Amino acid sequence: MESSLRRTMEYSVSKVPQVTLGFWIVKIVATTLGETGGDWVTMSLKLGYLIGSAIFAAFFVALVAGQISARRFQPPLFWATIVATTTLGTTMADFFDRSLGVGYPGGVDIIFALLLLSLLAWYKTEGTVAVRSITTPRAEWFYWITVLFSQTLGTALGDWVAGSDRGGLGLGYEYGAMIFGGALVIVGALYFWPRVSRTAVFWAAFVLTRPLGATLGDFLDKPLADGGLELSRLYASLILLGIVVAWVALVPQRAASHADG
Structure with a gap:
């Protein structure tokens, strides 16, 4: 019994x-x-949202499989999987919003429902959606699927707030970034309020970082006429990738303890 518990905790920590x-x-x-x-x-x-989603979905599945088969926490693998969820989340949200023709509000509704279903299935199966519950491959699949839907929802939220077409609120990328940045600060402050669930705070912050990143990304590469800086998407992506790689390579990271999150 003790050895089994130790293996479970080692899986979680790793x-x-x-x-x-x-x-x-x-x-x-x-x-x-x-x-x-x-x-x-x-x-x-010009590959389109459906083909783009298929490409990134293949990377997502392969990287999650690698995550699950790994025996310990590996920062490069973990953050590569996070990047895979962000790129797939972008193309999936655009597919819902644009290719399906439901507009930004419709896309937000669909993806929000998928996120809730993912959390509900995870909770019903594991009894918790806390990070510390990731003690089995099944729980880890739930975690990454939930991460994917949270990233997709964040993209849809960012487009809905900033965009002026497809039912968007038309607030622009700068105001969108400020709104989501401010909301993230508020959620961060709630972390220190003992009566608020830290698990709820974590997932709220996880969702909110995505529309913040989405509006910042759109601000970098959208045309000047649309309020962006009109930078090359490729060059902007390479610079951002370089920042992520440098952070992973140079900043020490530790695995979370069984009591975290």
Whole structure:
């Protein structure tokens, strides 16, 4: 019994990084990369949202399988999988919003429902959706699917707030970034309120970092006439990728303990 518990805790510790300020900073950079990288494949290369989603889905499944088969926490593998969820989330959200013709509000509704279903299935199966519950391959699949839907929802939210077409609120990328950045600060402050579930705070922050990254990514590569800086999607993506790689290579990271999250 004791050896079984030890193996379970080692699995948990080995797979999930500690959630620190640095974690959230690189998460925002990775989500911004997901926006510019996803747009580069679907728009600049003109492959379309469906083909783009299929390409990134293949990377997502392969990397999650690698995550699950790994015996310990490996920062390069973990963050590569995060980037895969951000790029796939971008193309999936664009497919819902644009290719299916449901508009930004419709896309938000569909993806929000998928996220809730993922969390509900995870909770019903494991009894919790906390990071510390990732003690089996099944729980890890739930974790990554939930991460994917949270990234997709974040993209749809960012487009809905910033965009002026397809039912968007038309607030622009700068105001969109400020709105989501402010909401993220509020959620971060709630972390220190004992009565608020830290698990709920974690997932709320995880969702909010994505629209912040989405609006920042759109601000970098959208045309000047649309309020962007009109930078090359490829060059912006390479710069952001370089930041993520440098952070992973140079900043020490530790696996989360069984009591975290």
